[in-house]
Amino acid sequence: MKQIDTEALARRLRRHALRMTHRARASHVGSCLSMADIMAVLYGGIMRIDSTRPDWTERDRLIVSKGHAAAIVYAALAEKGFLPLAELDTYSADGGRLAGHVTTMVPGVELSTGSLGHGLPVAAGMALAAQRSGASWRSFCVVSDGELDEGSNWEAIQFAQHFRLSNLTLIVDYNKIQSFGSVAEVSDLHPLAEKFRAFNWGVHELDGHDHAALVETLSGPPPREGRPTAIVAHTIKGKGISFMEGQLLWHYRNPDVAQLEAALAELEEVA
Amino acid sequence: MRTETIDALTAYAHANPDVMLLTADLGYSVLERFAEALPTQYANVGVCEQAMVGIAAGLALSGRRVVLYSIANFPTLRCLEQLRNDVCYHNLPVTVISVGGGLAYGAQGYTHHGVEDLGIMAMLPNMVVACPADPLEAMALLPQLLDRRCPAYLRLGRSGEPALHAPGTVIELARAVTLRAGTDIALLATGPILGRALSAADALAGRGISASVLSFPGFRPLDEAAVLEVARSHRAILTIEEHNISGGFGSRVADLLLTHGLSPRFGKFGVTDALSGQIGSQAWLLDRLGSIEDHAARLL
Numbered sequence: 001m002k003q004i005d006t007e008a009l010a011r012r013l014r015r016h017a018l019r020m021t022h023r024a025r026a027s028h029v030g031s032c033l034s035m036a037d038i039m040a041v042l043y044g045g046i047m048r049i050d051s052t053r054p055d056w057t058e059r060d061r062l063i064v065s066k067g068h069a070a071a072i073v074y075a076a077l078a079e080k081g082f083l084p085l086a087e088l089d090t091y092s093a094d095g096g097r098l099a100g101h102v103t104t105m106v107p108g109v110e111l112s113t114g115s116l117g118h119g120l121p122v123a124a125g126m127a128l129a130a131q132r133s134g135a136s137w138r139s140f141c142v143v144s145d146g147e148l149d150e151g152s153n154w155e156a157i158q159f160a161q162h163f164r165l166s167n168l169t170l171i172v173d174y175n176k177i178q179s180f181g182s183v184a185e186v187s188d189l190h191p192l193a194e195k196f197r198a199f200n201w202g203v204h205e206l207d208g209h210d211h212a213a214l215v216e217t218l219s220g221p222p223p224r225e226g227r228p229t230a231i232v233a234h235t236i237k238g239k240g241i242s243f244m245e246g247q248l249l250w251h252y253r254n255p256d257v258a259q260l261e262a263a264l265a266e267l268e269e270v271a
Numbered sequence: 272m273r274t275e276t277i278d279a280l281t282a283y284a285h286a287n288p289d290v291m292l293l294t295a296d297l298g299y300s301v302l303e304r305f306a307e308a309l310p311t312q313y314a315n316v317g318v319c320e321q322a323m324v325g326i327a328a329g330l331a332l333s334g335r336r337v338v339l340y341s342i343a344n345f346p347t348l349r350c351l352e353q354l355r356n357d358v359c360y361h362n363l364p365v366t367v368i369s370v371g372g373g374l375a376y377g378a379q380g381y382t383h384h385g386v387e388d389l390g391i392m393a394m395l396p397n398m399v400v401a402c403p404a405d406p407l408e409a410m411a412l413l414p415q416l417l418d419r420r421c422p423a424y425l426r427l428g429r430s431g432e433p434a435l436h437a438p439g440t441v442i443e444l445a446r447a448v449t450l451r452a453g454t455d456i457a458l459l460a461t462g463p464i465l466g467r468a469l470s471a472a473d474a475l476a477g478r479g480i481s482a483s484v485l486s487f488p489g490f491r492p493l494d495e496a497a498v499l500e501v502a503r504s505h506r507a508i509l510t511i512e513e514h515n516i517s518g519g520f521g522s523r524v525a526d527l528l529l530t531h532g533l534s535p536r537f538g539k540f541g542v543t544d545a546l547s548g549q550i551g552s553q554a555w556l557l558d559r560l561g562s563i564e565d566h567a568a569r570l571l
Contacts, residue, residue, distance in 0.1 A: 057334075104361060110332065112360050115352060121322040122357055125329020132291075132311055139329075152353070155322035162317070 006211050009079060010040035011267050014240050016075035016088055018267075022260045024092035026100055030238040030250035032072035034175040034208070035142060038233060039076045041214040048137065051081035054107040060137050061126050063111045065119020066144035066173065067101040074098050074106060082108035117150025119143060120170060124160045127168035127228070142171045146178030149187050160228040161200040168228040169218070170201075173208065175237040177248050196230040208233030241266055272432040272463070273301060273370050275406040276425070279413045280338060280368075281305045284312055290417065291330055294340045295323045301370075302340065320345045324353035324365070331363035336417055339367045342376065343385025347392060347424070354422070355395055362397045364420040368413075368427065372402070373462060373513030374542070375429035377556045385426070386542045389461075390518035392424040393491040399423040400490040401444055402520075404465035405435040408488045411442035428463045429553075435465055435486070444489040447497035453481035456567050457501035460511040461487045461520045464557070468511045471563035478568060490520060498527050507536035507570040511563060516541035536570045 017032040043049075047060040064073050071091060078085045083106060090096035097105040101114030111122050123141035130137055143153065160168050174192065176183050183189055196203045202224025206213040214233070222229050237251070238244030241263045255263055281304060284290040292305055296318045306313045316323045320341060327337040339346050346367045347354070358365045369385060376383035393400045399421060403409040409427055416423040440448060450465075451458075451472045460468040465486045472482040483501060487494060502508060508528075510521035521539030528534065540563055546556060 111328070112356065115356055117321075118325060118353065118357055121325025121353070122329040122332070124322070125326035125331075126333050127329070128314070128326060129330045129333030129335060152319075152321040152325065155317075155319035156325065159316050159319060159322055159326065163314070 004044045006040040006044035006215070009044050010036045012079060013040055013072055013075045015264060015267055016078070017071040018255060018260055018263050020071040020075070020088055020091040021254045022256070023089060024100070025254045026071065026092050027252045027254060028068040029071070029254060030177070030244055030247065031066060031069045031144065031175070033239050033241065033244065034235040034237045035069060035173045036072055036240065037209045037211060038142060038171055038173065038214065039072055041211055041218065042140065043076045043080050046215065046218045047140070049080070049108070051108065054082060058135065058137050060140065061110050061123065062140040062142070063113065063119040063123045064102055064142045065113050065116070066142060066147060067113030070098070070100055070102045073102050073109065077106060077108040080108070082106070116144070116147035117152040120153050121156040124156045124165060124168055127160070127165040128163060130167050131163070131165060137167070139168045140171065141169070142173055144178070145172060145174045145176065145183050145189055146186070148172065148189060157196070157199050157201065164226045165228045166222050166226050169231065170228065171231045171233055173235050174232055175235040177237045177246070177251065179251060181248065193232045196232070200224070200227055202227050202229045203232065204229065205232040206234070208235035209239055272403065272406045272409045272428050273430050276368065276409045276413055276427055277301055277305060279410045281308060283414050283417060284309055287336065287417070288312065289334060289336050290338065291335045292338045292340060293323055293327055295320045295345060297341050320349040321353050324350040325357050327365045328353070328357035328361065328363055331358070331365050332361070336364040336420065337366070338417070339365065341369060342383065343369045343371045343388060343426070344382070347388045351391065359395045359397050359422050362421060364417070366416050366423040366425060368425045370427045371429045372426035373428065373464070374553045374556045377551055377553045380550050381547050384547070386513070386515045387518070388424070388426060389490050389514050389520065390522070393523070395422065397422050398491070399444070401488055402426045402462040402490045403488050404460070404463050404486050405432055407434060407436045407438070407440060408442050408486070412444055412488055415444050426462070432463045433466060435469065442488055445492040445494055446489070447485045447487050447494040449483065449485050451482060451484040453483040455481045455505065456507040456509060456571060457483040457485065457505040458509050458511055458563070458567065459485050459487060459498065459501070459524060461490055462513050464511055464513045467557065467563055471567060474564040475567055478564070480568060480571060482567065487520065490523070493523055493527070495527055498524055499531055499533065502528055502533045502535050505535065507538070507567070509538045509540055509563070509567045509570060512541045513557070514541055516543060538566055538570050540566050
């Protein structure tokens with residue numbers, strides 16, 4: 001497997017997301033930053049994709065069900081050549097195609113999302129399609145912790161184990177903060193890994209910012225033979241920017257000029 | 272009508288291996304033949320209509336034409352947003368077949384009365400909506416919907432709907448069929464309630480009133496030319512539907528007439544809110560709405 005320097009890619013994705021949300025005065029930068037490392041690893045070599053052929057039949061599929069994290073999705077696609085990097089400046093702009101919630105108008109996007117709880121059933125349908133046709137491509141889905149409150153996910157979780165969709169991998173961006181407070185306060189998911197195990201899924205639990213752990217897990221065999229895989233990725237909302245980490249505020253606020261400069265400086269220091 | 276449609280689907284799926292049928296655990300004694308003949312093109316996903324629509328979208332995005340099967344409200348209202356976002360937003364070839372449309376499951380209570388489905392489905396982008404009146408219309412419409420490779424809704428009755436058309440009648444989605452040619456009033460019907468419209472025309476003839484009867488198998492697209500033609504050639508129009516009169520077939524016809532500056536004497540026969548608390552057989556419930564011929568005669 002060709003795995004590029006995903007740490008460097010993740011830093012670039014974070015810079016893009018910060019600039020995009022600043023320019024567009026858009027929310028959800030915290031939600032983007034928490035999954036930057038997951039996206040960098042997926043696009044950094046795990047997924048079988050080809051930017052010159054976005055519709056290549058044998059490609060792996062990724063559905064980002066937390067559609068509000070659109071900036072980090074477009075940033076990853078632009079870094080991989082699916083669209084020009086300069087187009088990121090048109091995020092949420094009038095007449096543009098980079099909608100504030102993930103849309104298939106952008107090449108490389110598999111499903112338009114934004115209303116929560118939609119992505120996993122669709123990813124499961126894709127996995128069923130591959131299973132029935134004997135295809136080797138994989139189906140990935142990233143959900144937020146808050147959206148696991150939606151019952152449609154649990155319908156799909158039940159379905160996927162019964163149909164033994166071992167080609168389906170769900171990644172939970174478990175950053176512990178949802179729209180109106182902490183997950184523990186709003187609708188506690190603990191013990192999340194145990195819930196997936198009880199549903200007959202194979203489960204990995206890891207630090208969602210640990211690239212080595214993500215690579216090893218995503219490229220290894222399913223932890224439960226013949227069953228779908230859930231990766232409970234413990235993350236930090238706003239990860240990478242000291243004054244954004246763990247703050248509900250940055251679900252909504254966009255960085256002003258000073259905050260953007262401070263944030264970018266932190267990423268430079270790490271680099 | 273249900274059995275004939277599934278037979279037509281089975282034949283179509285035999286010839287088109289990209290077709291997949293999903294059910295949310297309904298269709299006992301109806302779907303078995305499909306499942307046994309084409310096991311790799313069939314899946315019972317369990318009682319989960321929301322996930323079923325998402326799964327259908329995933330299959331469609333992977334090159335399949337997907338047919339969903341369930342009872343009236345469950346594959347429509349229960350999963351409305353999945354249809355809207357996952358299927359219609361992406362303009363995917365997913366055909367929803369619902370059985371027991373209208374008041375076919377009348378005695379089961381309001382949860383099973385499918386009386387808002389047509390209007391709501393017809394509001395979704397890219398969605399084609401068909402409401403066949405008899406087995407001939409249903410069997411003719413199914414392949415037309417699948418051939419279109421777009422979101423589609425096919426609303427069936429329950430079973431045992433009588434044939435209303437002469438054998439060999441050509442049925443096209445967006446074309447009304449004239450079953451009686453009259454001069455005074457036009458009775459425009461969609462769905463199996465067409466049978467009652469025909470009876471009403473006979474009763475009106477006994478009162479010296481000449482009524483046309485037209486069947487509209489396509490709810491969206493509507494045969495607009497047929498509506499405009501009868502509006503110009505008749506003194507009155509009565510729309511007839513087994514669906515809420517607000518936002519249904521009658522509303523679509525009224526919209527069209529006003530948009531074209533036509534104002535014939537106009538009435539709508541259909542389900543009102545007053546029926547929502549009542550249970551009874553389909554025939555009994557429809558009788559509660561009054562007589563179609565009286566509605567028609569009052570317009571003249």
